[in-house]
Amino acid sequence: MIKKFIKRLYKKWASRLPDEDRLTYWEKRAKQMGDLAVLDRRHKEHEIDAVTEFQVNQILPYLKREIQTDNHTILDFGCGTGRFIPYLQKLTQGQVIGVDPIQSLLDRATKLDRVKYHLLRDGKVPLDSNSIDLLWITLVLGGIQDQQLPSTVQELMRVMKNNALICLVENTSKKPNAAHWTFRRKAFYQNLFPNTFLFPVNAYNDFDEEITVFVGRLVKTAES
Template sequence: MLSVYVKYTKTMDNENITNIHEFDFNFICDFFLNTERQGPGSPEVTLKALSFIDNLTDNSHIADIGCGTGGQTMVLAQHAPGHITGIDFFPGFIDRFNRNAGKLNLQDRVKGVVGSMDNLPFREEELDLIWSEGAIYNIGFERGLNEWRKYLKTGGYIAVSEISWFTEQRPAEIHNFWMELYPEVDTIPNKVARIQKAGYIPVATFILPEICWTEHYYAPLATVREKFLAEYAGNKNAEEFVASSDHEEELYRRYKEFYGYVFYIAKKIV
């Protein structure tokens, strides 16, 4: 779960790894390591999405794919029963994830493991719930829906937040920016149609409020940028990395009426 401006694909296959600016992965990990969330969201939004999911028990198995350091995972664990496995490509994130679980005394049922979202360590029909906040884009929305479906039990749920257009038309600057980074960005009705095509019943869809970007994501990054530039003083790649983050934030503030994250919750019935 990372800023989608710094686009890369979390796979173990080097041919599939895409990093638009060819930043060192260490930059990405170091930059986001001390943030609670690696993308827009909030505890309130996590709980709202969770409210549409039923039938979870102490024996339920949940996967948070692209979990980052686990900000949203810990919220899930504190409000839902069952065992949760967090999956992320970055070992540093998983180390922090497991420390966070320990601090909250959740280590008996919450565990983070290093892994690839295109090679998940689960059996077919093992999971009751697949969760992924701001991360499914790494494998692709449609591909993730199709490939992850086999891991869900009949009656199991998938809940993902995904960048989406709010309007059919939008200014060329923001349209071209996102289409270059993530060609699968689309309108909400088209995303719902893809969910149905992949064999799920859409259960709920809602737009994440602006506060998820401004207060819960961009505001904490101000301090992170300052510390990051001090750590990598004089490093041109680090400076470019931070500049890209600043640019993404500026574009959001200018064009937030046209796009944002949307939570999609769906159910596998057969």
């Protein structure tokens, strides 16, 4: 009973941590868990490939049907160990760029042709404006606090070309926020990126939690 109360108190306190502390959290997590750091803690090391394959099957078919041309420049935002990058590299004949604020996760990523990795510093994506055809985000935004989310969205809107595709995968379970994760519902994510017409195209479960796959296309206006 007391243990439960202390745990709840800790979660409440930790969910208000400033973002630098959240990055320290990811650094520590990467150090402790290695490749497993990017998955739900309840998964085991030997399951990583199978979980990734399962997720790819839940996401890619819905994205593929929206791809109209080759030679896309793809941004994997919050790529972690880059486990989706080989799949993204095969998707079109273009270039894939993975960015993440945690260097030790990027160090674990497989180096491939037509793939570059960059460290994300102060939330600034080191890419030109209007340079991305496809923005891929899997299970990243839940790790970003409410206060930092608008500047993150603005930065991603900046790098996307007009007509860019966006594929967003987030945990949309109705759950109280955890220490380093903010649970937001489907409608919130659908409306997060202006003029992208994000639509929930699929959902799957990871343990007891609902993960939603959104796909949309950006129509840039003078303001966006």
